[in-house]
Amino acid sequence: MKLKNAHLIFVFSALLITANCAKAQLKRKAPVKSSEQVLPFDKAVRTGKLANGFTYYIRHNEEPKNRVVMYLVNKVGSVLEDDDQQGLAHFMEHMSFNGTTHFPHNEVVNYLQKSGIRFGADINAYTSFDETVYELPLPSDKPEIFHQGIEIMHDWAQSATLDAGEIDKERGVVLEEKRLGKGAGERMQRQYWPVILNNSRYAVRVPIGLDTVLNNFKRPTIARFYHDWYRPDLQALIVVGDINADSLEKVVRAKFSDLKNPEHERPRLPYGVPIDGKNHFIAVTDKEMTGTVAQVLIKHSLPPLKTAADYHRSIATALFNRILAARYAELSRTANPLYLQGNAGISGFISNLNSFNVSIAAKPGELESGFKAVWREVERVRRFGYTQTELDRVKKDFQGSMDEALKEKDKTGSGSFVKEYQEYFLKGTAAPGIVKEYDLVKESLPAITLNEVNGLTKTYITNINRDILVMAPEKEKSGLPNEQTFNNWINAVAAETLEPYQDKMSNKPLLTTEPIAGKIIAKKHDNALNITALTLSNGIEVLLKPTAFKNDQIIFSGSSAGGNSLSTDAEYQSAASAASIVTAGGAGNYSQTELQKYLSGKQVGVSVFIAERNQGISGSSTVNDLETALQLSYAYLSEPRKDKEVFDGIISRSKAAILNRGNDPKSVFNDSVSAVLGNHSPRRTGPSLDKLSQIKLDVAYDFYKARFANATGFTFTFIGSFDVEKIKPLLEKYLGGLPSLSQPEMAKDLGIQIPEGKLEKTVYKGTEPQSTVILVYSGKYDYNAEDNISMDALKETLEIRLIQRLREEESGVYSPGVFVSTGKYPQARFSLVVQFGCAPKNVEKLIASAKEEINKLKTDGPLQDNVDKWRTETKTVQETALKTNGFWLNYLNKQLENKEDVDQVNQLSAVQDQVTPAKIKQIAAKYLSGDNYIRLVLLPEQKTP
Numbered sequence: 001m002k003l004k005n006a007h008l009i010f011v012f013s014a015l016l017i018t019a020n021c022a023k024a025q026l027k028r029k030a031p032v033k034s035s036e037q038v039l040p041f042d043k044a045v046r047t048g049k050l051a052n053g054f055t056y057y058i059r060h061n062e063e064p065k066n067r068v069v070m071y072l073v074n075k076v077g078s079v080l081e082d083d084d085q086q087g088l089a090h091f092m093e094h095m096s097f098n099g100t101t102h103f104p105h106n107e108v109v110n111y112l113q114k115s116g117i118r119f120g121a122d123i124n125a126y127t128s129f130d131e132t133v134y135e136l137p138l139p140s141d142k143p144e145i146f147h148q149g150i151e152i153m154h155d156w157a158q159s160a161t162l163d164a165g166e167i168d169k170e171r172g173v174v175l176e177e178k179r180l181g182k183g184a185g186e187r188m189q190r191q192y193w194p195v196i197l198n199n200s201r202y203a204v205r206v207p208i209g210l211d212t213v214l215n216n217f218k219r220p221t222i223a224r225f226y227h228d229w230y231r232p233d234l235q236a237l238i239v240v241g242d243i244n245a246d247s248l249e250k251v252v253r254a255k256f257s258d259l260k261n262p263e264h265e266r267p268r269l270p271y272g273v274p275i276d277g278k279n280h281f282i283a284v285t286d287k288e289m290t291g292t293v294a295q296v297l298i299k300h301s302l303p304p305l306k307t308a309a310d311y312h313r314s315i316a317t318a319l320f321n322r323i324l325a326a327r328y329a330e331l332s333r334t335a336n337p338l339y340l341q342g343n344a345g346i347s348g349f350i351s352n353l354n355s356f357n358v359s360i361a362a363k364p365g366e367l368e369s370g371f372k373a374v375w376r377e378v379e380r381v382r383r384f385g386y387t388q389t390e391l392d393r394v395k396k397d398f399q400g401s402m403d404e405a406l407k408e409k410d411k412t413g414s415g416s417f418v419k420e421y422q423e424y425f426l427k428g429t430a431a432p433g434i435v436k437e438y439d440l441v442k443e444s445l446p447a448i449t450l451n452e453v454n455g456l457t458k459t460y461i462t463n464i465n466r467d468i469l470v471m472a473p474e475k476e477k478s479g480l481p482n483e484q485t486f487n488n489w490i491n492a493v494a495a496e497t498l499e500p501y502q503d504k505m506s507n508k509p510l511l512t513t514e515p516i517a518g519k520i521i522a523k524k525h526d527n528a529l530n531i532t533a534l535t536l537s538n539g540i541e542v543l544l545k546p547t548a549f550k551n552d553q554i555i556f557s558g559s560s561a562g563g564n565s566l567s568t569d570a571e572y573q574s575a576a577s578a579a580s581i582v583t584a585g586g587a588g589n590y591s592q593t594e595l596q597k598y599l600s601g602k603q604v605g606v607s608v609f610i611a612e613r614n615q616g617i618s619g620s621s622t623v624n625d626l627e628t629a630l631q632l633s634y635a636y637l638s639e640p641r642k643d644k645e646v647f648d649g650i651i652s653r654s655k656a657a658i659l660n661r662g663n664d665p666k667s668v669f670n671d672s673v674s675a676v677l678g679n680h681s682p683r684r685t686g687p688s689l690d691k692l693s694q695i696k697l698d699v700a701y702d703f704y705k706a707r708f709a710n711a712t713g714f715t716f717t718f719i720g721s722f723d724v725e726k727i728k729p730l731l732e733k734y735l736g737g738l739p740s741l742s743q744p745e746m747a748k749d750l751g752i753q754i755p756e757g758k759l760e761k762t763v764y765k766g767t768e769p770q771s772t773v774i775l776v777y778s779g780k781y782d783y784n785a786e787d788n789i790s791m792d793a794l795k796e797t798l799e800i801r802l803i804q805r806l807r808e809e810e811s812g813v814y815s816p817g818v819f820v821s822t823g824k825y826p827q828a829r830f831s832l833v834v835q836f837g838c839a840p841k842n843v844e845k846l847i848a849s850a851k852e853e854i855n856k857l858k859t860d861g862p863l864q865d866n867v868d869k870w871r872t873e874t875k876t877v878q879e880t881a882l883k884t885n886g887f888w889l890n891y892l893n894k895q896l897e898n899k900e901d902v903d904q905v906n907q908l909s910a911v912q913d914q915v916t917p918a919k920i921k922q923i924a925a926k927y928l929s930g931d932n933y934i935r936l937v938l939l940p941e942q943k944t945p
């Protein structure tokens with residue numbers, strides 16, 4: 001729609017409304033078309049609204065069994081803050097964990113941890129511009145914990161105590177969270193945010209807030225926000241899980257009916273970003289920016305998604321985006337792509353807006369050519385549209401995804417349902433349920449025409465409400481375009497002679513030659529674990545574990561020893577990149593672009609890896625598509641392709657991408673950490689132009705072929721919804737047909753390990769007052785199941801104490817982390833890493849506090865209370881994990897890699913029960929002596945006088 005017609009259209013619309021009102025007095029209202037009626041809400045959900053306006057959604061769902069998730073959703077966000085409250089919507093979220101009527105101070109976190117719920121990983125919350133949401137997963141088979149969860153939700157809704165002392169303690173935590181977000185991105189956003197948000201309220205209500213407010217506000221200011229906005233008419237409770245909906249509804253109605261709205265209720269205004277019909281341009285730079293990025297944002301009103309007609313339109317939009325994404329993916333595989341990354345599409349933006357967004361990450365000094373290359377595809381779509389074959393292909397993909405969603409309707413995780421109901425409450429987004437959605441797709445998908453999809457270009461690719469944003473390193477400021485220059489680039493592309501897109505497809509078979517099938521020569525069955533072990537005639541071992549965790553999912557992986565440890569130092573860079581380089585060229589008879597088209601409509605994913613000590617392949621599929629997944633696996637392993645054009649493109653982009661890497665403090669620090677912990681081996685140091693220049697296609701290709709030339713030594717694991725007998729012929733053909741040449745190779749011990757002794761390194765980089773601290777303890781390790789579990793307990797109990805000490809007591813960090821790694825090969829070693837961000841002035845104090853807590857573990861051991869929290873949390877997570885395909889694939893692979901018995905899983909609970917404070921104290925004293933201790937710190941650049 002043209003801007004010059006906007007006023008006339010408004011007048012015409014006003015006259016039309018007046019005329020229709022007059023007609024309404026003379027005749028009955030015309031019936032609403034079925035496609036324009038609001039879709040019914042999912043009938044599987046028990047929903048209602050109390051007299052006070054409080055809304056609830058309750059659904060029974062047994063995935064996972066004996067678990068329930070509760071969300072308290074508030075239509076309350078930073079956009080509602082008064083000027084003196086900027087940041088207090090988010091601060092209020094924090095305070096809900098720092099004292100309520102029934103759970104004073106930090107007792108809510110303490111209680112939940114004792115109940116097996118992890119702080120951060122499980123108990124969580126977030127605040128955005130328009131909403132604040134609290135998340136709480138619980139066991140539903142423990143009535144006391146479940147009902148306490150309801151009590152917590154009720155307290156979060158309206159019973160936070162807002163203790164002044166707790167507020168002052170939490171200031172430091174929130175300011176540290178804010179500190180973590182500082183840097184080039186945040187500094188530039190402060191400049192461009194008001195421009196692209198048309199100086200709306202959203203431009204001045206970023207949820208993290210202002211330092212001046214966070215440092216100085218008093219209790220009455222945040223209490224005013226809480227009183228005004230935390231009220232039942234703006235709140236909803238969502239409960240999905242293995243519960244009785246009838247009885248829970250009675251509990252919810254009784255429990256939440258006492259919530260009260262304020263006497264003088266402030267209106268919850270529908271803030272939005274105005275569409276003013278204007279175009280804007282802004283270019284911003286920063287010395288820590290690592291590349292030049294440009295975005296063209298064409299803003300539109302966000303269409304509703306409430307009716308069948310809306311749903312039809314949303315499907316057409318999704319198809320439009322999928323085709324365009326495929327075109328950009330194809331462009332990225334050319335020999336000399338003119339940009340690092342480029343894409344475009346229609347997506348939600350913020351509040352009441354969506355947009356057609358075009359983005360490009362340019363090569364240094366090549367913004368014009370890169371942008372034109374990306375915009376050229378937009379212009380090609382605008383001018384010629386898409387082809388019928390492209391549309392047919394993405395329709396097949398879309399239908400395939402919906403087919404699988406329907407098959408898994410009774411295996412869908414509760415969290416997926418919660419997100420739907422949240423959007424329904426917040427925005428009125430339709431949530432009719434998967435059966436109705438499937439019917440809508442079945443009806444709409446065939447009816448969507450090429451003209452309809454192509455017509456979206458006229459709706460979205462317009463010349464008004466267009467914002468252009470350019471971000472770049474400061475040193476490139478002088479070469480950046482102004483608005484006129486950038487618009488000239490757009491106009492120049494519009495004047496070019498372009499050819500329509502040619503959808504090149506192949507009808508060849510995937511494989512160049514059919515494999516010669518092998519035979520199963522041995523079979524064993526483990527009744528306890530329901531695992532069938534097969535030996536194929538070419539030496540491949542296969543483990544099969546059929547499950548009912550999903551209705552139509554098979555996941556698999558296969559690996560053998562060797563990896564890039566077998567490469568020389570001279571060929572290492574090529575060897576380390578071999579898997580990504582070779583597979584980018586496709587497999588069998590198909591290039592990667594042709595392969596993506598060939599796989600349309602199929603639910604298949606396969607990837608190849610070459611790690612340091614092994615190489616292999618992993619994948620997933622449905623039952624019907626398993627043969628395709630195995631064909632593709634065979635093609636990748638036995639019929640790799642060498643594509644120089646693709647290789648040249650990868651190297652070209654990689655070199656351009658790291659030219660400004662040294663601008664970013666985090667990248668510089670991470671490279672230093674890798675170098676120190678890798679003892680400065682060239683296999684551990686960060687990327688460089690010299691390393692990229694060492695990568696040779698022929699070397700990478702030959703190394704790749706050598707690693708997969710011998711099937712002997714490979715072990716494959718299949719988990720999922722398959723029948724063992726039916727899968728055997730496919731295994732014999734595609735795995736049994738892999739070449740077997742010799743005895744299996746073994747990985748080499750490269751001797752690269754974290755250096756012993758004490759070492760300190762400080763990196764000075766960056767201008768913001770922010771620091772990162774990494775403390776590393778490492779050394780030799782007695783690898784066994786008991787010590788592995790005790791080390792996990794040590795890690796968790798230390799993290800609990802660091803959160804209590806560094807965050808809650810000293811208010812010096814946002815989220816300290818403890819990470820433990822144990823390995824059996826090539827030498828049994830461990831590492832324990834403590835990491836946190838903080839203010840530079842607090843580095844020494846917080847390191848001293850962290851080391852003191854580590855020393856307490858060695859001298860006193862952890863509190864029994866913290867050991868109990870670890871044990872309960874671990875078993876709670878484990879109980880659910882054991883009923884997932886992913887757990888079993890990862891577990892079996894790890895056991896096989898470490899040559900450990902696969903039945904150790906049966907002893908996990910018993911070994912966990914044997915862990916005591918005394919055992920952890922013993923482990924801490926054994927491994928955390930401090931003899932091998934590395935301290936790594938990132939500090940801001942020192943200013944010269």
